[in-house]
Amino acid sequence: MPIELSFFLEVLVGGLLAGMMYSLVALGFVLIFKASGIFNFAQAAMVLFAAMFIAGMHQRYGVPFWLAIPLTIVLMIGVAWIIERVVLRPLVNQEPIIMFMSTIGIFFALIGFAEMIWGSRSRSLDIGIPQDPIFVGDMLFQSYDLVAGGIALVLVLLLALFAQRTRMGRVLRAVADDHQAAQAVGIRLSTVWVVVWSIAGFVAVVAGVVWGGNLGVQPVMVDVAFKALPVLLLGGLTSIHGAIIAGLIIGAGESLAEVYLGPIIGGGIDNWFAYVIAMAFMVYRPEGMFGEKIIERI
Amino acid sequence: MAEQTGEAAPLLDMQNVEVVYNHVVLVLKGVSLHVREGDIVALLGGNGAGKSTTLKCISGLLTGERGEITRGSLTYDGEDISHMPAPARVERGLSHVMEGRRVFEHLSVEENLMVGSYSRKISGAEALSEIERVYEYFPRLKERRKSTAGYTSGGEQQMLALGRALMAKPRMILLDEPSMGLAPQLVEEIFHIVSRLRKDEKVTFLVAEQNTNVALKHADFGYILENGRVVLYGTGTDLKENADVKEFYLGVGSGEARKSFRNVKHYRRRKRWLA
Ligand SMILES: Nc1ncnc2c1ncn2[C@@H]1O[C@H](COP(=O)(O)OP(=O)(O)OP(=O)(O)O)[C@@H](O)[C@H]1O
Numbered sequence: 001m002p003i004e005l006s007f008f009l010e011v012l013v014g015g016l017l018a019g020m021m022y023s024l025v026a027l028g029f030v031l032i033f034k035a036s037g038i039f040n041f042a043q044a045a046m047v048l049f050a051a052m053f054i055a056g057m058h059q060r061y062g063v064p065f066w067l068a069i070p071l072t073i074v075l076m077i078g079v080a081w082i083i084e085r086v087v088l089r090p091l092v093n094q095e096p097i098i099m100f101m102s103t104i105g106i107f108f109a110l111i112g113f114a115e116m117i118w119g120s121r122s123r124s125l126d127i128g129i130p131q132d133p134i135f136v137g138d139m140l141f142q143s144y145d146l147v148a149g150g151i152a153l154v155l156v157l158l159l160a161l162f163a164q165r166t167r168m169g170r171v172l173r174a175v176a177d178d179h180q181a182a183q184a185v186g187i188r189l190s191t192v193w194v195v196v197w198s199i200a201g202f203v204a205v206v207a208g209v210v211w212g213g214n215l216g217v218q219p220v221m222v223d224v225a226f227k228a229l230p231v232l233l234l235g236g237l238t239s240i241h242g243a244i245i246a247g248l249i250i251g252a253g254e255s256l257a258e259v260y261l262g263p264i265i266g267g268g269i270d271n272w273f274a275y276v277i278a279m280a281f282m283v284y285r286p287e288g289m290f291g292e293k294i295i296e297r298i
Numbered sequence: 299m300a301e302q303t304g305e306a307a308p309l310l311d312m313q314n315v316e317v318v319y320n321h322v323v324l325v326l327k328g329v330s331l332h333v334r335e336g337d338i339v340a341l342l343g344g345n346g347a348g349k350s351t352t353l354k355c356i357s358g359l360l361t362g363e364r365g366e367i368t369r370g371s372l373t374y375d376g377e378d379i380s381h382m383p384a385p386a387r388v389e390r391g392l393s394h395v396m397e398g399r400r401v402f403e404h405l406s407v408e409e410n411l412m413v414g415s416y417s418r419k420i421s422g423a424e425a426l427s428e429i430e431r432v433y434e435y436f437p438r439l440k441e442r443r444k445s446t447a448g449y450t451s452g453g454e455q456q457m458l459a460l461g462r463a464l465m466a467k468p469r470m471i472l473l474d475e476p477s478m479g480l481a482p483q484l485v486e487e488i489f490h491i492v493s494r495l496r497k498d499e500k501v502t503f504l505v506a507e508q509n510t511n512v513a514l515k516h517a518d519f520g521y522i523l524e525n526g527r528v529v530l531y532g533t534g535t536d537l538k539e540n541a542d543v544k545e546f547y548l549g550v551g552s553g554e555a556r557k558s559f560r561n562v563k564h565y566r567r568r569k570r571w572l573a
């Protein structure tokens with residue numbers, strides 16, 4: 001294989017692996033948006049929140065990861081339940097913009113609460129994913145990226161299966177189509193909301209562990225989690241497979257641009273290039289590349 | 299209102315109910331009606347009379363539209379349900395088929411029916427056998443079982459909405475304007491199925507309709523709503539023979555009938571503005 005090609009593949013695969021994580025986090029947004037029409041700004045804060053609890057419990061109290069991670073998942077379910085009771089339920093018939101603003105409130109409340117308990121210093125979070133490089137032919141991959149991408153891939157597929165194949169998934173899609181009709185068949189919206197916010201919390205735990213392991217647990221994780229935004233612009237807020245494919249496109253596009261365009265433009269490209277890709281697509285399809293088709297009533 | 303004969307307490311009893319939207323708009327101004335188990339009761343009236351509001355008030359779907367009952371009582375099967383959340387009412391056998399069909403558009407026909415059984419907590423296999431029973435009433439749905447519901451025809455969507463409600467095994471169905479936008483023959487077909495469901499499945503119906511003609515043909519009893527009040531009620535046959543109903547709602551009688559019907563509409567619209 002020519003060296004240029006193997007280098008290209010190396011960059012591409014690295015980008016796709018990172019993109020898988022973006023897809024996963026974007027799915028957290030999509031599920032909440034489908035079930036409640038709320039754009040959950042707090043998703044990124046949930047990632048940092050979860051990572052701070054895991055790293056904090058481990059470092060301060062020596063809780064092993066096999067215990068700290070499940071405990072944090074339980075905690076995130078509790079958080080979902082509290083958010084539903086305290087924030088969403090009282091606001092249920094308000095305008096979407098008010099719901100959106102309330103998630104900005106949740107964003108700061110979560111980070112504030114976590115800092116109150118664990119302080120604001122950054123911590124490392126090493127759960128033992130190997131960091132060694134691996135050679136495949138001429139190509140060099142980071143084993144960390146492979147493991148993280150693999151975990152994300154499995155979870156993304158599980159979530160897609162959940163939405164398409166399970167009873168709760170079907171209920172969730174029904175609620176996404178018509179809240180009122182869903183209530184008319186006996187579905188309690190509050191139950192569905194706790195479920196989707198819990199899933200978003202679970203996604204945050206996974207993203208928190210994976211990114212925390214790479215970057216350390218610190219506020220910059222929030223920025224990385226916001227990489228899900230261009231993914232959503234591109235894939236559409238309501239489409240599950242849209243989120244998956246758009247995550248891969250953004251991940252690959254971003255790392256290819258960094259390597260091939262970065263030197264020309266002058267580096268630092270990965271922070272904004274994803275948005276350029278997304279906006280270029282948006283000009284052609286405002287509802288997102290895979291946004292759910294709006295069915296016109298006959 | 300003791301005109302309706304029958305010894306047993308009615309399945310549904312609504313007394314003097316007032317409904318207000320957004321804390322200010324008074325839409326139902328003291329509506330009383332009752333429905334006996336096993337009856338088909340028609341709720342008639344023109345645009346904006348308050349038919350849908352009445353049904354939403356009974357099913358509990360007002361809350362989602364910032365509407366609330368400010369006065370009166372609402373009893374179903376001897377229980378005060380006026381403050382019960384909608385899903386709890388479904389669990390007690392009270393199902394609402396909303397105006398405009400409202401199927402889950404992106405779900406297939408069969409998935410819609412599956413979701414319809416949500417309140418019963420039955421297994422997938424049980425739900426599938428229930429679906430087969432629904433298909434017996436609506437063979438056309440079976441042919442389209444895998445189709446995306448949003449792309450089926452208006453008639454099929456109306457059947458699906460009714461079939462989805464049946465999946466909850468309701469004791470009473472609140473059916474809102476099943477005739478809307480459908481060809482006369484289809485309307486007839488749907489009312490025929492309603493009659494069969496009452497007879498074979500013992501489902502009680504409260505049907506809101508503008509199509510007075512068809513509704514009264516199948517109903518045992520009827521109420522006529524105007525501007526948030528019951529202005530007339532009686533057995534289906536009595537209403538059909540009533541001169542005012544004939545003139546204003548059935549559009550039969552003198553050669554002036556069509557014109558006067560339109561006049562009445564104008565008059566009513568004006569009255570709504572003033573109210
Ligand atoms: N969510 C709402 N908020 C405020 N006003 C409402 C709301 N829904 C209905 N109304 C008003 O209440 C009145 C009765 O409406 P309703 O839908 O009950 O009438 P209807 O008899 O079902 O009419 P139609 O035959 O056109 O469906 C109307 O004047 C309508 O404008």
Ligand SMILES: [Mg+2]
Pocket residue numbers: 349350351397474475
């Ligand atoms: Mg109506």
